[in-house]
Amino acid sequence: MASYPSVGIVSVGMGNISAIEGALRRLCIQSSxxxxxxxxxxxxxxxxxxxxxMGAFMSRLKYNNLYYSLRSFAxxxxxxxxxxxxxxxxxxxxxxxxxxxxxxxxxxxPIKEFTKISTNIGYLEISERDRxxxxxxxxxxxxxxxxxxxxxxxxxxxxxxxxxxxxxVPVGKSTTxxxxxxxxxxxxxxxSNGVNIYGTQFHPELSHAIGRTLISQFISK
Amino acid sequence: xxxxxxxSLALPRPRLIxxxxxxxxxxxxSYGYSSYEYVGDPINILNLLSGFDVDEVLIVDLSxxxxxxxxxxxxxxxxxxxxxxxxxxGGIKSAIHxxxxxxxxxxxxxLAACNPSLPTLLKQISECYGIQALGLSVDYAIDNNKRxxxxxxxxxxxxxxLSSFLGSLQVNLLSxxxxxxxxxxxxxxxxxxxxxxxxxxxxxxNPILLSGGLHSQGSQLLKNVNQLYPGVAGFxxxxxxxxxxxxxxxxxxxxxxx
Numbered sequence: 001m002a003s004y005p006s007v008g009i010v011s012v013g014m015g016n017i018s019a020i021e022g023a024l025r026r027l028c029i030q031s032s033x034x035x036x037x038x039x040x041x042x043x044x045x046x047x048x049x050x051x052x053x054m055g056a057f058m059s060r061l062k063y064n065n066l067y068y069s070l071r072s073f074a075x076x077x078x079x080x081x082x083x084x085x086x087x088x089x090x091x092x093x094x095x096x097x098x099x100x101x102x103x104x105x106x107x108x109x110p111i112k113e114f115t116k117i118s119t120n121i122g123y124l125e126i127s128e129r130d131r132x133x134x135x136x137x138x139x140x141x142x143x144x145x146x147x148x149x150x151x152x153x154x155x156x157x158x159x160x161x162x163x164x165x166x167x168x169v170p171v172g173k174s175t176t177x178x179x180x181x182x183x184x185x186x187x188x189x190x191x192s193n194g195v196n197i198y199g200t201q202f203h204p205e206l207s208h209a210i211g212r213t214l215i216s217q218f219i220s221k
Numbered sequence: 222x223x224x225x226x227x228x229s230l231a232l233p234r235p236r237l238i239x240x241x242x243x244x245x246x247x248x249x250x251s252y253g254y255s256s257y258e259y260v261g262d263p264i265n266i267l268n269l270l271s272g273f274d275v276d277e278v279l280i281v282d283l284s285x286x287x288x289x290x291x292x293x294x295x296x297x298x299x300x301x302x303x304x305x306x307x308x309x310x311g312g313i314k315s316a317i318h319x320x321x322x323x324x325x326x327x328x329x330x331x332l333a334a335c336n337p338s339l340p341t342l343l344k345q346i347s348e349c350y351g352i353q354a355l356g357l358s359v360d361y362a363i364d365n366n367k368r369x370x371x372x373x374x375x376x377x378x379x380x381x382x383l384s385s386f387l388g389s390l391q392v393n394l395l396s397x398x399x400x401x402x403x404x405x406x407x408x409x410x411x412x413x414x415x416x417x418x419x420x421x422x423x424x425x426x427n428p429i430l431l432s433g434g435l436h437s438q439g440s441q442l443l444k445n446v447n448q449l450y451p452g453v454a455g456f457x458x459x460x461x462x463x464x465x466x467x468x469x470x471x472x473x474x475x476x477x478x479x
Binding site (some may be wrong): 013014016017018019020021022023025026051052053054055056084095112116117118119121122123163164165166203205206208209211212 | 235236276297300301302303304305306307320323324325327328330347348350351352353354367393396397408426427428
């Protein structure tokens with residue numbers, strides 16, 4: 001295994017891989033696409049991208065012989081799951097009624113069963129949950145790096161992250177950050193096993209500067 | 222008042238979405254879908270938009286709609302310069318087209334209401350990419366106080382009323398519903414907000430986006446959009462709205478075009 005950070009992005013024919021590659025390019029970080037289990041041998045950090053339906057995604061992981069390889073990689077490598085990739089870290093998803101990677105405990109449930117809206121799309125602020133492991137805190141920034149006395153205009157420097165999803169993970173054991181979807185529904189915005197597996201329901205690669213900060217901090221760990 | 226307070230506390234704030242209209246690889250703005258004005262190179266404009274308060278950009282390729290050929294080269298360049306969500310509309314006639322767009326790293330596809338394969342495409346794309354990656358663009362025009370689906374190919378209203386269309390639509394297979402009032406497009410006469418009072422809109426739980434007639438009120442529009450239009454998920458405006466309301470010196474050369 002390489003001793004320096006080497007980033008791979010799961011590529012099974014779906015997910016907004018190009019957007020993640022673009023964010024990494026802006027950070028001057030090279031990445032490779034992980035198509036097969038052999039590709040995992042050369043990387044230290046793995047990003048599981050978002051955008052897709054869970055049933056199709058899990059089928060493609062299995063078709064590409066990546067299902068068990070990813071579970072095995074979780075034993076030593078660092079993983080960041082984004083949106084669909086984040087949900088795939090959990091045990092079971094009601095989207096497609098399928099078993100997922102089972103790296104974190106919990107189930108993925110449809111938003112519409114708990115609130116009036118069927119899809120959550122937009123920018124939301126997230127909140128830290130009590131007793132977040134320090135390591136996670138260093139990775140998921142709540143505040144923008146730019147201080148208030150630096151004159152920057154625009155939303156892109158606010159601590160907001162871009163969400164787009166119709167399924168969610170209820171707040172559970174691994175939840176580190178939450179977001180309030182409506183007055184009745186609080187969802188998991190980010191989670192971690194506290195060691196090497198991280199997931200964000202939001203899209204850091206689409207969340208302007210603060211999102212790139214998160215990716216950068218994940219890679220530097 | 223209470224509703225407003227809850228809205229501002231809990232729900233995501235309304236999104237400001239810029240439309241980038243592309244014809245033959247160049248950016249235009251449209252006036253009522255009948256006349257078009259050249260505004261510049263799409264990559265330059267997208268770069269400029271990334272410096273503004275734009276939450277998302279919807280790229281509409283009109284030439285792809287007529288030729289059924291996607292401008293893959295341009296779209297991949299656009300994806301490379303944007304660090305915000307990108308949606309695409311134009312020329313999506315099959316699931317293969319949708320695959321091409323999503324493989325480029327786009328986050329959402331908007332299908333047209335007049336797409337003859339709409340029911341099939343909704344099912345196929347939502348099964349593969351999830352409903353959050355699928356939106357529907359509904360162009361309508363008002364005739365005798367009734368709203369009718371507008372067909373841009375024949376440039377006139379279809380016989381189908383908006384209420385009938387929505388009644389037969391499987392809204393559970395998609396997320397954003399973008400309503401574009403053709404009569405107001407490009408004229409900056411104000412949004413057709415009365416559509417929000419219609420019964421057939423009130424029963425829809427999907428995020429509602431409004432387009433057509435949004436006019437710039439300078440920075441106020443961008444700052445106070447929450448208070449101005451509570452209850453709407455987002456607004457779609459020509460990219461010129463955003464560029465004109467900016468004051469950066471980098472825009473000087475572009476503003477000549479607007």
